[in-house]
Amino acid sequence: MNKLAVTAYLGLIVLSSGVYVAEARPAYAQKEGKQCVYCHTSSRGGVRGFRGQFYGANNLTFRYFEEQREASIAGVTPDSTGSSSAPTVAYAGNTSGPATSQIQLAALRTPVLVFFVDQASADAKEAMKGIHELQKAYGTKVSVLAVTKADEENAVKMTSDLGSFVRVLPDEKGTAIKKFSVANGFDFVVVGKRGDYVKSFEGLSKANLDGAVKAIAADLEVEAPTFDESKLPAKTLRGKAF
Structure with missing residues (x-):
């Protein structure tokens, strides 16, 4: 990478x-x-x-x-x-990626969990509820974003279709997918607050998300929060290949 x-x-x-x-x-x-x-x-x-x-x-x-x-x-x-x-989480307001003509912008300087999503299936919607619980538990200490291979309009639609829990950003040309070497939907990565790659996971599960939380605590010194894991899939949820 x-x-x-x-x-x-x-x-x-x-x-x-x-x-x-x-x-x-x-x-x-x-x-x-x-x-x-x-x-x-x-x-x-x-x-x-x-x-x-x-x-x-x-x-x-x-x-x-x-x-x-x-x-x-x-x-x-x-x-x-x-x-x-005022947002209670690390809110990502932009719908298209980097904005121009922003006024007095201060970047979020937090670790980031980036999920790659390919569809708004029933299982995916349920999983997003669990991810949202983790996001709430972290508050403004960790940013949680999703990325989909689509244009801005369809990324906004995907945000709504997945329950409006996490911002879904467009990656129409697959740039992020290639940069992070992502293979399938619901693969995700942990990235440091300076943009440094930390760890990647193949598919979403309680075990994988627990691994991400531990990586954030160990490598990025953000205490692991307690949150409701009941909505997270026990077996690995993995979408189609990108």
């Missing part, structure tokens, strides 16, 4: 999400027909809630934004405002 290539690609992924701190921009609020607090946790500006992070990460547009889906991914209650709209 080309470590530099992996680092570069993951850098593009993590730079697509982040924590935004800025003064409220009334011009943007007027453009969208919203109050400043719709995007910020305060009417005076400051930290952005999940809507503001989505807006900034997608070239100052709400294209593809859907309240229920984005609130679920961010770990907050739909229609929440103020401090309640």
